[in-house]
Amino acid sequence: MLHGCKKTVIHLSETDSEMFDEAYFILRGGAKTPPPAERDMVKEANRLLERAKTEGDRARERARRRRLYGLLCFLSGALSSAVLFLCIR
Numbered sequence: 153m154l155h156g157c158k159k160t161v162i163h164l165s166e167t168d169s170e171m172f173d174e175a176y177f178i179l180r181g182g183a184k185t186p187p188p189a190e191r192d193m194v195k196e197a198n199r200l201l202e203r204a205k206t207e208g209d210r211a212r213e214r215a216r217r218r219r220l221y222g223l224l225c226f227l228s229g230a231l232s233s234a235v236l237f238l239c240i241r
Contacts, residue, residue, distance in 0.1 A: 162193065 160179040
């Protein structure tokens, strides 16, 4: 059985952006019936893009910390092995 749903989609084809050719906004079900003002949509889009950028920066920082932690573990293991080897010898 096929169930349908109604979504309000706003399509911006002329964005005047160097990054985006066009943008689609799918409004939530509980959103205002008349579409929000253009400046409100631009403000919300900028907020979402800034949040995505911040999350990407955090992900890169976590990856960098994991690499440093791995390197630290490797070096401490190598140093411990060298000390143990010298003590046994």
